[in-house]
Amino acid sequence: MSEKTLKHKEVIVIQDILGSNKKIAAEIRSKLEARGILTVNFMSSPGAGKTALLEKIADRLKSGYRMAVIEGDIETERDAERIRAKGVPAWQITTGGACHLEAKMVAKILPELPAGLDFLFIENVGNLVCPAGYELGERLRCVLLSAPEGDDKPKKYPKAFTTSDCLILTKTDLIPYLPYDQEKAKKEALELNPRLKVFVTSAVTGQGLDELVDFFIASLRRPPHA
Numbered sequence: 001m002s003e004k005t006l007k008h009k010e011v012i013v014i015q016d017i018l019g020s021n022k023k024i025a026a027e028i029r030s031k032l033e034a035r036g037i038l039t040v041n042f043m044s045s046p047g048a049g050k051t052a053l054l055e056k057i058a059d060r061l062k063s064g065y066r067m068a069v070i071e072g073d074i075e076t077e078r079d080a081e082r083i084r085a086k087g088v089p090a091w092q093i094t095t096g097g098a099c100h101l102e103a104k105m106v107a108k109i110l111p112e113l114p115a116g117l118d119f120l121f122i123e124n125v126g127n128l129v130c131p132a133g134y135e136l137g138e139r140l141r142c143v144l145l146s147a148p149e150g151d152d153k154p155k156k157y158p159k160a161f162t163t164s165d166c167l168i169l170t171k172t173d174l175i176p177y178l179p180y181d182q183e184k185a186k187k188e189a190l191e192l193n194p195r196l197k198v199f200v201t202s203a204v205t206g207q208g209l210d211e212l213v214d215f216f217i218a219s220l221r222r223p224p225h226a
């Protein structure tokens with residue numbers, strides 16, 4: 001088989017996978033919307049602070065709302081254990097090597113979600129590239145960028161930023177110790193996607209967490225696509 005034919009077949013296989021993922025994601029979205037659940041997909045590089053942020057969100061939501069978390073990692077139950085320690089139901093998906101979650105993995109967990117949920121947060125596998133190509137049935141997609149990663153990342157990894165609704169800048173408490181220009185990171189992300197709603201946060205000092213949680217609560221009340 002020629003290299004050209006092989007490449008063509010590869011493209012067709014990838015298109016099939018993405019097409020079938022999109023279909024399953026649409027089914028998940030309509031089921032969760034029908035139940036009045038706001039689903040949020042968190043994407044970032046490994047260690048940008050997704051789980052730390054979810055722990056803080058859990059503290060803030062627990063008095064008035066019910067949330068659940070689906071954790072995606074290559075191996076271990078560690079992140080789900082951290083969330084359960086907050087009294088929040090959590091499911092761990094271990095991909096065994098795949099660098100992103102797919103909608104079919106999330107679909108398997110739907111029947112186990114408790115009644116009366118307000119929020120479902122999905123923490124994607126730590127990776128700033130692959131997760132961007134896979135919808136999971138979320139209404140909101142949030143990309144996290146931590147100060148230690150560097151202000152040049154939005155333009156280098158654009159798809160995570162062009163496909164997101166929110167940009168959550170994390171670990172701002174570390175900025176005094178880093179050659180990091182937060183305004184540049186924000187400006188370049190907004191050049192890629194002017195629709196991004198930007199939050200400046202620190203899980204250590206608590207900066208920006210109330211604003212972020214208020215935004216999620218307001219989004220819960222707002223009908224989809226309003």
Ligand SMILES: Nc1nc2c(ncn2[C@@H]2O[C@H](COP(=O)(O)OP(=O)(O)OP(=O)(O)O)[C@@H](O)[C@H]2O)c(=O)[nH]1
Nearest residue numbers: 045046047048049050051052126170171202203204
């Ligand atoms: N200084 C500082 N450290 C933080 C902050 N948020 C998280 N960290 C630390 O950053 C490290 C990674 O945090 P995690 O919450 O595990 O990051 P993650 O994105 O969930 O990581 P993966 O799931 O492995 O992709 C931990 O040592 C956290 O304590 C923050 O706001 N400030």
Ligand SMILES: [Mg+2]
Nearest residue numbers: 050051079123
């Ligand atoms: Mg994590």
